[in-house]
Amino acid sequence: MIKHFRIKNNFLLSGLFFLVTLFSVGSSLVSCSDSEKIVTQTEEKIVYVDGNWMVVASKEVTVMTGESVTLNVSVGGEEELKPEYICTSKDANIATVAVSEDNNSIIITGVADGSTAISIECPTNTKPLVATIPVTVKQNAIRILAIGNSFSQDAVEQYLYELAEAAGYELIIGNMYIGGCDLDKHWANFQSDAAAYEYRKIVKGEKVGKTGYKLSQGLADENWDYISLQQASGKSGKYETYTVLADLIAGIKERCPKAKLLWHQTWAYASSSTHESFPDYDSNQMTMYSSIVTAARQAMTDHTDLSLLIPSGTAIQNGRTSFLGDAFNRDGYHLEVTYGRYTAACTWFEMITGQNVVGNPYAPETIDPQVVKIAQNAAHYAVQKPDEVTDLVDFKQPEISDTDLKAPIYIDFGPTSLSATPWNNITSHQESSTTSWIKDAENNYTNIGVRVLDGFTATHAGVGSEPASPVTVDGVEFPLTAWKDGLLVKGEKNQGDVGPGRIEISQLDVARKYNFTILAIRFNGSKDARISSYKLVGKTESAVKEVKTGIKDAASFAAANFEEYIAKFENVEPDSEGKVIVEVKGIDTGSAAEGHINALCISLAK
Known part of the structure; x- marks a missing residue:
């Protein structure tokens, strides 16, 4: 979204004349030097130097992350000044600034929550005209769309919104869901625009599902900041099945050019799993995990439009090194519905926000505080080392106050x-x-x-x-x-x-x-x-x-x-x-x- 601020005509016609008159009679306006004075009106900001002036359409700016504000800029005075501006941001990690093609305005874009300032400089024959505009950036809702299956359901439909809310972030989460769907089917649905999906959407913490949805509808439903892709679980460790990934990425980028694309690294099955695809990995959990890690990393290397890897698979494998052991699945492959899903959600939270999830105050009441620590640490270490297992040495057994059974x-x-x-x-x-x-x-x-x-x-x-x-x-x-x-x-x-x-x-x-x-x-x-x-x-x-x-x-x-x-x-x-x-x-x-x-x-x- 771009907001435009323009200079009021009545101000330019009369305000500048009034300003120059005040300067000429030595009024007590804010002084920057003997020859430079700055006047800030209700909206516009004016800089006057040696008979030259610059007017910016707003004295301060508030913008949401991912959105832009356009400010009209004008110059004039004794010299025949050209609208040529050098613009800089004090902190480009919070807000960026650029000059429009016609040189009549500047564009300020919010990047991250915080405060900074931008400076606009126009050269003159003496001292340059310089205006400094304070910028406040407020966090916009972060919009995340998963194109997946039941494994994306496990990862994003529970707990992720609440983790973000507890940390001060507003999320809008969508999941384009088909059970067991692989990349080939997603690509076929993209090409045919098949109404084959259940679209689950979480807004303000409330989830609503719609059936008979098309990928084109899901992609157009929001200005998505992030869109994730993943392979079906049984094929996730077989990179030779990723052949249509480039086409799917190109199609999505064409429709959503500003969205960052994510790859969701899924998890290996439980050692006791009876899933029909488990024998493809010799029914060995670590063989499957290593294959998934290798395939996911290859996808990231071969497809540079993939911006982030979400290492849910490594987070779950980290958690399995704790006293919880190989108990992160409810049926041998889908995640256990409390701490299993919470671990995946913690991983998504830290990757999306960049904020350490350890210590996040949110956890469902069905998860014990010691298990919350396991899930959060498993996710955090996965973000730090997404391609290898971190042994959770501090969580090998729970804290037991008494070996005797005191209560039922x-x-x-x-x-x-x-x-x-x-x-x-x-x-x-x-x-x-x-x-x-x-x-x-x-x-x-x-x-x-x-x-x-x-x-x-x-x-x-x-x-x-x-x-x-x-x-x-x-x-x-x-x-x-x-x-x-x-x-x-x-x-x-x-x-x-x-x-x-x-x-x-x-x-x-x-x-x-x-x-x-x-x-x-x-x-x-x-x-x-x-x-x-x-x-x-x-x-x-x-x-x-x-x-x-x-x-x-x-x-x-x-x-x-x-x-x-x-x-x-x-x-x-x-x-x-x-x-x-x-x-x-x-x-x-x-x-x-x-x-x-x-x-x-x-x-x-x-």
Whole structure:
């Protein structure tokens, strides 16, 4: 956006005459020297030297970053002065200045938030005419458009806006989304202008989605400051699949010439991933990571229109060196929805703003403060060293105040509705190679760990019509976020029981006994249609307990006896290694064969 300021004609006709008259009678105006005086009117700025004058259309300027202000400049007086100006900015990192082609104006462009000054000099036969204009640059909204897939969804649609807002930046974020979309498909859609995208846009922190959107519409929707590109995850480490990147870049630059283009370096899959593309990297996480780094760097080298690399992949790999381990994915390839996505957002924030993300005050309440530090540091080190892993040596284990369990432990299983502190969230049904450190109800880390082993086949996200009410049973209040979703072990009806899905609780005190309470609710289901069975294996095997999990509707929920929806095991002793295995099966009822677990509570037996 360019704003124009012009000199008022009435001022030029009468004001200058008045000015010269004042000078001639020795008035007490601001004096720069015996022969030079400056008068600043409400808008215009006038410099008078030895009978010559220069008028600038504004005495000061306020401009937004990325926008320009044009000021009309005139000269005259005793000499036949030509409109020839030398313009300089005191700090070109804050604002730049240029002379227009016709020499009748100057153009001031905001670069970064701050204050500076520009000087305008016109030579004369004696002393030059020099006007200094203070410039204040205010941060405009930074506009970011991602052209991607679910990996750009993981990176920019959550937490990035809030991180920026906490640091004083306003963002407008767009994501042109097609699940699994690769560069070839983006280029084909660009050429055909296919209405193939879901356009997710975040303005003032609110996200709105539109379907049937075209790339041409997304590119034209805002004056984008940044536009990011990325390859589909399985191809991201195979540079030979980037063949259309040059064409896509050229097409975007033609439509959005002022936008800076970014390359989003995506992340390697979890070591246990079953993604169909993982064997292309020998099913080895570090092989995949190294391939992605190499391909991304080659893209930056070969395509100089790519201005910035966003090293999300390195940030995630850095995070995996912490006590969180290889637990940054919810399904083996998409990011874990709290600290996983937050780590990627931190990386984008620091690359876009240039501000160190470590210490940023924003973090969702579902992320523990120690984990926030891991995410922020993982991102910061990735920005500093985008092509190599930084070992987070200061985060190898959490700070544990006491090895004894002083308060109960609450664990919420499921991918979508995350529970706030003091709940621990386990979002993936995939087998994990990493044990998650668990906090107690007083928000202190314990030395007890939890890990999904094997057997679970899916997650259940809930149906969306659940009553927004907690379930209180056995002295524990389970929020909606804890009972709505869960992990599933699912088979075909009339084909027999399914499972078990297994969860390992480790590092328990072998000299102590523990109580376990399992909650299982399947809303919008008939009570008898689904039956889950549970068994605990520690020093000994427990008896099997079954729960009919269905609750049909809100009326049934209001009338429910929730004691019927828990399986309680008391005085459980861990095995010699301090472990207890929770086994979940689905009983074939003829209507369904499905077992699940929503939440788990662990406490010391009295």
